[in-house]
Amino acid sequence: MRRRRSVVLAAVAAPLFLMQLDFSGCIPNLGGTGNPTGGAGFNLPPTVVISADRVRGVAPLTVRFTSANSADDGLIVDRLWNFDDGQSSRDVSPTHVFDRTGTYNVSLTLTDDRGLRASRTIEVAVTQAPVAVISVDRSAAESAPAIFAFDGSQSTDPDGEIVAYQWDFGDGSREVIPAVAHTFATPGTYRVRLTVTDNTGVTGFSDVIIEVGIPKPQFTFLSPPSSISNLVLSPRSLLWMHGVFSVSPNVPRTIVAGLDGDGDPCEAQVALFESLSGFKSKVLLGHTDRVRSAVFSPDGTVLLSAGDDRTLRLFDLTTGNLATTFEGSTAAVTSVAFVPGGTQFVYGQSDGRVFLRNRANGSIVREFVGHTAGVNSVAVSSDGTRLVSGSDDVTAIVWNLSNGAIVRQLVGHTFGVTSVAFAPGNSGLVLTGSIDQSARLWDVASATTLVSFAPVVSGTTLISGHTNAITSVAFSPDATKIATASEDRTAKIWNATGGTELRTLSQHTGRVMAVNWSPDGKKLITGSADGSARIWDAETGQSLQTLRPCTSQINAVAFSPDGSDVLTGVAARNDIRLDVNPATGNDMNLTVPSALQLRDVPPGVYTLWAEVRTDRTQPSRTYAGPTITIVSEFTRSIDTFTPRVPYVNDAASVVLERTGERQVLDLGSLAAGDQVSLSLLSTPGYGSVFAAPFFSLMLLDSEQKVIAWYESRTSTAGACCIGGACTIVEPGTCTIGAGLFFGPGTSCVPASCTTGEAPINAISTLFSADQKLVIGHNSPNHYLVVDSGDSVNIRITRGVGVTKRAQTVFLDYRGAGALSIAGRAPENIPVFSATQVGRPEIETTAIRAAIKAKLQAIFAGFNVNVVTSDETTSPPTPFTTIYFGGTASDGGYGVADAIDPRNNTLAGRGIVATGLVAADFAFLDAATAADILGVLAGHQLGHLFGLRHVDDTTDIMATGRLADGVPTSGQVLKSSLLRAEEQVNAVIGIQDAPQILSEVIGP
Secondary structure, three states: OOOOOOEEEOOOHHHHHHOOOOOOOOOOOOOOOOOOOOOOOOOOOOEOOOEEOOOEEEOOEEEEEEOOOOEOOOOEEEEEEEOOOOOEEOOOOOEEEEOOOEEEEEEEEEEEOOOOEEEEEEEEEEEOOOEOOOEEOOOEEOOOOEEEEEEOOOOEOOOOOEEEEEEEOOOOOEEOOOEEEEEEOOOEEEEEEEEEEEOOOOEEEEEEEEEEOOOOOEEEEEEOOOOOOEEEEOOOOEEEEEEEEEOOOOOOEEEEEEEEOOOOOOOOEEEEEEOOOOOEEEEEEOOOOOEEEEEEOOOOOEEEEEEOOOOEEEEEOOOOOEEEEEOOOOOOEEEEEEOOOOOEEEEEEOOOOEEEEEOOOOOEEEEEOOOOOOEEEEEEOOOOOEEEEEEOOOEEEEEEOOOOOEEEEEEOOOOOEEEEEEEOOEEEEEEEEEOOOOEEEEEOOOOEEEEEEOOEEEOOEEEEOOOOOEEEEEEOOOOOEEEEEEOOOOEEEEEOOOOOEEEEEOOOOOOEEEEEEOOOOOEEEEEEOOOOEEEEEOOOOOEEEEEOOOOOOEEEEEEOOOOOEEEEEEOOOOOEEEOOOOOOOOOOOOOOOEEEEOOOOOOEEEEEEEEEEEOOOOOEEEEEEEEEEEOOOOEOOOOOOOOEOOOEOOEEEEEOOOOOOOEEEEOOOEOOOOEEEEEEEEOOOOEEEOOOOEEEEEEEEOOOEEEEEEEEEOOOOEEEEEOOEEEEEOOOOOOOOOOOOOOOOOOEEOOOOOOOOOOOOOOOEOOOOOOOEEOOOOEOOEEEEEOOOOEEEEEEEOOOOOOOOOEEEEEEOOOEEEEOOOOOOOEEEOOOOHHHHOOOHHHHHHHHHHHHHHHHHHOOOOOEEEEEOOOOOOOOOOOEEEEEOOOOOOOOOEEEOOEOHHHOOOOEEEEEOHHHHHHHOOOOOHHHHHHHHHHHHHHHHHHHOOOOOEOOOOEOOEOOOHHHOOOOOOOEOOEEEEOHHHOOOOOOOEEEHHHHHHHHOOO
16 A cells, blocks of 8 residues: 655644635735745745655665755755665755665655744655566577467566566567467567566566577587697697688678687676576676685675685675675685674685685785695684684694684594584584595594594495595584585585484586585585586475576585575686787688687686677587697796696697797606607698608607607708708709718708708608607606697507517628619619729628628627628518618718618618718728728618717717718717707707617617
């Protein structure tokens, strides 16, 4: 019923009586706005007129009042507004905000210059809006006409009842019943609105988009392909992306792309739901990384959340706005709790620090020092005197909140303490939960366990308790029961005093991360890694409500102090929008290969997405198949900052910056017998290839010893560099060798080469899918050094085993017709005789035998069998062959087919250029000639066994000319630095030849 407005008058009776008589002939100037004659005249009370722009609405309700139309026969000297909420005003037209629901009798009292008063009251109803909830059997239909079933009967009103429903289907049709079936006759996108009205006339509405006959936009990734499971990049890498899309004809669209940390379009958030209806009432955004903890203030007016972004954020629950961000944390904030009264709060961090902080200004009151590992949970006693914190250091600590002193340290769990709670009304009882699958009830005074809630097993049968880590614990409001949540996908209710398990809540499909009680103790709420929160009947264990704010893990749940709402803290990771360079903003052309910039992306694990947006459909997002892992920048040398490659199923495709600077990757620990498979990763298509104009991949162990070096420097035109001097050459003429023992192959680099920038190695390296790179010894780190800017595919096959294979060497003295080694022009090689090195023919047999003996001496420690054509026409395959003769057209003393890393083929051919030896080494005796030829043959065999050039002139794998004083009979296989002139960047890598040969050939 509408309340009657009343007017209260001072000195009422006589003036009213006199107003009925005609005194016009006796009383001058009666009824004006003043009494200019100053006579005694009669005075009427003020006429009170109140106007308001609204008299009902939803809190917070802003009402603009005015009394401007009020009047008096004299002067109004005072106006007093009383808003019935403790606030008042003396303005003519005040504006007032009613923060809380209720009925307010707003009064205005006017006083005139003769002291008479008059009042009027107006009623303002501040209520909660009804909540419109739409259920519909589907949101899209492929063609029209299409029938959709709508139901609004789940709509609720928090402080009244819904009395009217109105549907607007967006096609000109309306309906006024709670549930209705509606037919959309033509294709289109329709915004369907349900408006509900409560018994005070306040309305609420909800919308849903219905798509009829409009195909959902689609985006299909062509690159990166789903065949790649794991892409690893640094902020300086380019993430290549390419795809095709489809939208309905003539529908405007835009395409955007980005990275998402969890494959969930949701942002990190705290979502609020009405506990009865399950209606999502608010989404609180602001965190830039996963939400770890969230709590209501004691009065329920604000909410405080904490997360991996190292911040705490305070939200106004009336407006849903972010009120304050508390920064300055040194690590992820894992748990937060209000101090009773709500003016202060405590929080713990993943670095083991605990703080007490003022809510008003964010100032830190004190730090609690004592934990030696990350803090997982904090709680404050109901009397506000104590704090308890649980840590990965397997302890819980009870603190004096007022001075920071340690009251007790609770020791007994065998693994980290994940959750803590005080008994309601009793600061002497503490509950803890642990990774050790148990919860404990502690007596603080004695620091002893009163009750243990641990697994009970009979034989192999679980009688009670959890089978995995406990993640959360909570006391019932009356402290007679406790609840525990676990990674075993269940929550359990226990008798607090006896430790008896009462019931199990077991409908979650993922780890249960949080549990809490309703204020009346009749319900529980749980949050899970399956992306849902569930409200349960505490007595029966029945699931009453399932809430799905997103698909990401829910780390925090709680009922509001009055039980009307619940919060869910969502551990979602925020989207990171990507763009090309130059930026194209909200409309990227991804139908051509596009290089996305990553410079502002922090290290982490992400999923790549593309989203098609139109004005007729909901955004359509597609996720790419590979995991995208961003690591810190690849280093230019081996150091403590070199990023370790993160594998997925022991595989990674690493996209490097396209630069000539060195980039180093840590492949991690590998054991003897593990096989490493490498290939070049081509972009933008992410294919696997084994050839490029120039590439350099060097694998080192933790001592920087070379395991394998795959390299190529070939081109059709460019600069050929010998000894650091570069000479421009024409296409097709790159046939120049470099150095004493340089073998065949082109030796060109891009024409931009300058002196010393890209020295060459004329011997090609075998690099193919057939290469078997098996690790020969254990090492805690293995580094891949890339000097070419090429991206690379890495696959580890563990435990293949080390197979040491005997090597047969065939010294073919018979010569060969039209012999072509490593692509050189064919050359006729004569039968080897002593005359080729300036000795008489009679010494031929002795020199041949001495060459064999020299090679046997060089490889004496290894399983190498040397045979000659004087002994057999051909040994059993496989074997390597060395020829003697010719001049080696590159100007060197010898040449080999290729460098065969890890001696995979056990085959290949080499030649010793006896003609050049005779020219450079005149007057050799037979023994010296044989010795030099043996060293030269040993060098070529070293290449065929996988060895590279070094700078140490006492090493057989050294290179130089006669002027350098090599070769000499004293050269041996040893551990030496790799040749500097063959490296594009700074010298790196030690070649331990004896170790390599012992691992691939064996002793």
